[in-house]
Amino acid sequence: MLRVVGNTDNLEPAALYLSRDWLPASGEETRDFPIYCQRLSFPEHEAVADLFLPLK
Numbered sequence: 001m002l003r004v005v006g007n008t009d010n011l012e013p014a015a016l017y018l019s020r021d022w023l024p025a026s027g028e029e030t031r032d033f034p035i036y037c038q039r040l041s042f043p044e045h046e047a048v049a050d051l052f053l054p055l056k
Helices: 012-026
Strands: 002-005 036-041 048-052
Touching: 002 012, 012 048
Parallel strands: none
Antiparallel strands: 002 048, 036 048
16 A cells, blocks of 8 residues: 555556556565555645555
């Protein structure tokens, strides 16, 4: 899980970090399920979203 705080209009950079940088370095394997997002708050200056990368 990666928490994104601030502007959450474009979560692609965070998702790419999880899949291209963190995942290979972690030694983990993904499940057959896509990355998904849970938005915790919406005001732009206080927005918070969690990105989940399902692992085996």
